[in-house]
Every structure is written in C-alpha cells, then in structure tokens.
Amino acid sequence: MDNNNDTGLGKVVRRRELFAFAAAAATLMVPKWAQAAAQVRKPRPERVLSLYNLHTGESVKATYWADGKYLGSEMRSIWRVMRDHRTDETHPIDPDVFDLLFALQRKLRTSQPFQIVSGYRSPVTNAMLAEQSDGVANHSLHMVGKAVDVRIQGQAVRTIGRAALQLKQGGVGMYPRSNFVHVDVGPVRRW
Numbered sequence: 001m002d003n004n005n006d007t008g009l010g011k012v013v014r015r016r017e018l019f020a021f022a023a024a025a026a027t028l029m030v031p032k033w034a035q036a037a038a039q040v041r042k043p044r045p046e047r048v049l050s051l052y053n054l055h056t057g058e059s060v061k062a063t064y065w066a067d068g069k070y071l072g073s074e075m076r077s078i079w080r081v082m083r084d085h086r087t088d089e090t091h092p093i094d095p096d097v098f099d100l101l102f103a104l105q106r107k108l109r110t111s112q113p114f115q116i117v118s119g120y121r122s123p124v125t126n127a128m129l130a131e132q133s134d135g136v137a138n139h140s141l142h143m144v145g146k147a148v149d150v151r152i153q154g155q156a157v158r159t160i161g162r163a164a165l166q167l168k169q170g171g172v173g174m175y176p177r178s179n180f181v182h183v184d185v186g187p188v189r190r191w
C-alpha cells in the first residue's frame with residue numbers, strides 16, 4: 001500500500017481493484033472443467049475387469065481400482081485367474097497390464113470378458129513353449145507378469161490389435177491364425 005496517499009480514497013479504490021484482481025486470478029487458476037466437476041457430483045470412478053481363462057474355465061469380475069487406489073484382494077483374484085495353468089503357479093501381474101486391458105475394453109466399447117490365452121508363464125513353461133514355437137521369446141514379459149495374450153468374443157484380432165496400438169502403452173503382437181493378441185507393458189513396439 002502507498003502510505004503517502006493521505007486522502008484515503010485512493011486506498012479504498014486500490015483495495016477494491018486488488019480484490020477484483022484476486023477473484024479473477026482464482027477463477028483463472030481453476031480450469032473450467034474442474035469448476036463444472038465440482039458443481040456436479042459424479043459417481044466415484046472405478047475400474048472393473050472381466051476375465052475368462054480358456055484353459056481352466058475360471059472367470060473373474062474384479063473392481064481392481066476404486067477411489068484412486070489399486071485394491072490388493074481384487075488384484076489377487078485376477079492374478080489367480082491369470083496364473084500358469086500348467087504349473088499352477090500364481091505370480092503378481094503388473095497393475096499397468098490391468099489398466100491397459102481396461103483402456104482397451106473402453107476403446108472397443110465392449111463389455112465382453114477378455115478370454116485369457118496366456119497370462120503368467122513360469123520359467124519352466126516358457127522354456128517348454130519356446131522350444132515348441134519360434135514365436136515365444138526366451139525372456140518373455142509373460143514371465144514377469146507384464147504381458148497377456150487375449151481374445152474377445154466377436155472381435156477380430158486386427159480390431160483388437162489396432163485399438164491396442166493406438167493406446168501406445170507397450171508391445172502389441174497380432175496372431176490372427178491362432179486368434180489372439182499379445183499385449184504387454186514393455187517398450188512400445190509391434191509385430
């Protein structure tokens with residue numbers, strides 16, 4: 001404030017201007033969408049996944065994320081369905097894989113469950129599969145819970161693959177003859 005102003009009037013005006021400026025600045029700092037969001041109470045966001053394992057016939061529908069948090073027990077129920085069915089070993093699956101599937105499901109606008117062709121693979125299983133097929137990497141991301149092979153009823157491999165590529169969240173491999181798409185949360189690449 002200017003102490004040399006002895007009329008007092010200048011101070012008042014200046015203060016008013018300051019208030020107006022502060023109010024304008026506050027409005028500018030909060031984006032329009034956030035102001036709107038604050039006014040309309042939205043239902044709390046959740047992320048839900050439905051999976052069906054083609055080998056075991058087991059299925060799961062889990063709300064693995066809610067109120068800004070990953071939910072441990074729900075995630076474990078997905079790990080179980082994504083386990084190595086050959087050795088019966090369960091391994092943690094990277095939550096990024098769940099988010100990738102969730103994004104994919106939204107992009108495809110489907111409520112059909114993901115059919116799991118291959119989730120976690122133990123080193124023993126992976127070595128066995130690598131011996132049988134050239135398409136199986138020796139150090140597969142399936143072995144660290146960062147990859148999954150899926151299909152969706154009524155969706156072409158190319159459709160799922162293209163949607164996955166657009167997400168740019170990792171690797172995408174399309175296997176039309178075997179009718180599945182490999183997605184992982186490693187570096188972005190395609191084959």
Ligand SMILES: [Zn+2]
Nearest residue numbers: 147148149182
């Ligand atoms: Zn795969």
